[in-house]
Amino acid sequence: MSGIDVRLFAVGHGQNEVREPHYVTSQFLPDQIVQVTTSGPQRHGVFKAVTSTTQTTTIITAPDDLGSIVLTDLLITTNRAANGILTIHFTDDVQTIDIAIFPVDLAVNQSIAFVGLFRGWADARLEMVTTVANFDATVTAGYMKTPAGLGFAEWDALR
Numbered sequence: 001m002s003g004i005d006v007r008l009f010a011v012g013h014g015q016n017e018v019r020e021p022h023y024v025t026s027q028f029l030p031d032q033i034v035q036v037t038t039s040g041p042q043r044h045g046v047f048k049a050v051t052s053t054t055q056t057t058t059i060i061t062a063p064d065d066l067g068s069i070v071l072t073d074l075l076i077t078t079n080r081a082a083n084g085i086l087t088i089h090f091t092d093d094v095q096t097i098d099i100a101i102f103p104v105d106l107a108v109n110q111s112i113a114f115v116g117l118f119r120g121w122a123d124a125r126l127e128m129v130t131t132v133a134n135f136d137a138t139v140t141a142g143y144m145k146t147p148a149g150l151g152f153a154e155w156d157a158l159r
Contacts, residue, residue, distance in 0.1 A: 068149025073142030081135030122149030
């Protein structure tokens, strides 16, 4: 019995545009092909790491004008600092929403994968705030930038 060669097609964004999904040869069965798919974070995700060694506010990343930031991952490491606090938040200088707050009386080593993705609102940047001097904190954020974001009130109503 012979098989039927079937290929999937998808209509693209342009008028009368047809796109064929991407296929590669199987690494395990070279006579077969495997359809390749990627998610938004896999295709458009980037990362940035910032380190602070004093009491300060550090911008991790900011969206393009009227865009937003979608978090995919956070890696947080700190040393121990008596009475220290590390805060990670979205802010547009009017509204501020905390994402994570870590007291650092003990060292922090934390990895967070946002399966549902955390999106900020239009023009909200991602910041890390350290509250004491003489304390090392590094935050690595995986994220995507979207070209358009919701206003704060609309964003807030959805969460």
